[in-house]
Amino acid sequence: MLKEERHAYILQRLSARQKVLTSSLSEELSVSEDTIRRDLKELADNGQLRKVHGGALPPSHNPYAYRDREVYALESKIKIAEKARSLIQDGQVVLMDGGTTNLELVKRLPQDLHATFFTNSLPVAVQLSGHPHIEVIFAGGKLLKDAQATIGLEVVHLFSEIRADICILGTRSLHHEAGITEINWEEAQVKRSLVQAAKKVVALVISEKIDTLQPYTVCDIKGLHTVVTELDTTDEILIPYKKRGIVLI
Structure with missing residues (x-):
């Protein structure tokens, strides 16, 4: 052929x-x-x-509504969430954006955890509202319905005034040279403000999004501390990230 x-x-x-x-x-x-x-x-x-x-x-992968994405690759997202939950410690100030993997993570936080979360994700904020010891600050703004997350100058301004211990990003695309990229410019602006406001940046990413690219930069590869996937950390696709000193979980 x-x-x-x-x-x-x-x-x-x-x-x-x-x-x-x-x-x-x-x-x-x-x-x-x-x-x-x-x-x-x-x-x-x-x-x-x-x-x-x-x-x-397909080139325009994942055009689904948020509720459809909640069940897409759910097994992988749960595995990532289980791995990542130990990254959040007592007393931390945590920044978290939208994304269904982040939602799976907050569902699994221990009930005795004391922390403060800033988020622009409506589902994440609602989920955390039922936690007995987590303070939740929701960043209000224009609601991007497909993502169930807020965007706009108000959101960026709020995050710019914070110095958080850790930022946990749901990741649409991760590349070993370009870092984290996003398909929506306004979402990218919000995510960038989260990155700039945190001491440590963690990307939660299912393996099919690794070594893919979108038009708008969120975080340079040098600014990324930890990558959490459903893969074994010795998987071949993760070697370039390990060589760059990124912590793999």
Whole structure:
């Protein structure tokens, strides 16, 4: 099969399934996984798909409503949340943005934890409101309905006046050279203000979003302290992050 025919097949499968796996394509097309990876890279460079760990997604992946995203890759998000909850300690001031992985994390915080949370996420604030010992400050502003999070100058201004112990970011895209990036400019502005207000920045990211890029920068790779994924920390895709001194969990 010619390269052009493989590309057409890959795009057809991606359109039908909304996700393709390198291993499956290798079997279906009777070529090596290295060949498929090169095909996916070329298609990604042309903007026809988004190459992720183990396969590819449509170029505009994850356009779902917030409630749909709550159940998307839920097992991975729960695993990340379980790993990350020990990062939050008694007495800390915590900054947290929106995202369904962050929501899974706050659901699992111990009931005897004493902390102060600043957040622009409506679901996170509501979840934390039931915790007996956590003080919650919600950053009001324009509600971005798809994200269930507030944006705008008021939100950025509030976060600019805080010096927090830790910032925990739900992450749309993470790249070993570009750092954390975001598809929405206004969301990126808010996330950047969170990063600038914290001593330590932690990214929670499911593996399919690793080594992907969006147009707007949130945090340079040098500003990132910790990355939490559902993967084993020895996974090959995490090697570039380890080489940059980032803590992997």
